[in-house]
Amino acid sequence: MSDLNSKLQTVKSKENFLEKIARFIPGYDGYVNRDNSRELDTVLRNTLASRLDSNHTKLKNTILNLSKSGKLFESNGIDKLDKKLQQCVAKFKAASKGYSGAFDVVKVKEDKLNQLYEFDANLLGSVESISAACLEIENNSKSGVDINPASDKVSVLLDELVKQFDERENILNAV
Numbered sequence: 001m002s003d004l005n006s007k008l009q010t011v012k013s014k015e016n017f018l019e020k021i022a023r024f025i026p027g028y029d030g031y032v033n034r035d036n037s038r039e040l041d042t043v044l045r046n047t048l049a050s051r052l053d054s055n056h057t058k059l060k061n062t063i064l065n066l067s068k069s070g071k072l073f074e075s076n077g078i079d080k081l082d083k084k085l086q087q088c089v090a091k092f093k094a095a096s097k098g099y100s101g102a103f104d105v106v107k108v109k110e111d112k113l114n115q116l117y118e119f120d121a122n123l124l125g126s127v128e129s130i131s132a133a134c135l136e137i138e139n140n141s142k143s144g145v146d147i148n149p150a151s152d153k154v155s156v157l158l159d160e161l162v163k164q165f166d167e168r169e170n171i172l173n174a175v
Helices: 002-013 016-023 028-053 055-068 074-093 110-143 150-174
Strands: none
Touching: 028 055, 028 074, 028 110, 055 074, 055 110, 074 150, 110 150
């Protein structure tokens, strides 16, 4: 939670002089904090998406390594993984914002926003596991080791990540 507060403070530190002065206007501070929270939510999800997206290179390298070693027929599973990875990245980028505007009918309270950030931050471990497993596939393809166990592992991890991320909507809907 302290990490979340430090990130929010970082966003606040980028405010210009007029934005800092406007914090003294009654009611404006809460509006600006929610706007900063929205920015933080977007930055966090985009970070997760870009870390996932970086695995495309590892999968492309795997196909290249398989091709060089005469095992191109094994790349079918890699193509499927790559598509699954693309869908996961798109889901992160297109997710609902953890924020409600001033005139929205359903309001997202600050405690729900904090819960949403904690949830998104916890997804980072899953994303790192996927990256490690994609690196394992790439390394196995270089050394001629069977890539199927590592490929299956990535597929399962991606499925679990999507399930976890779908729970995010439950947090937003439980307002």
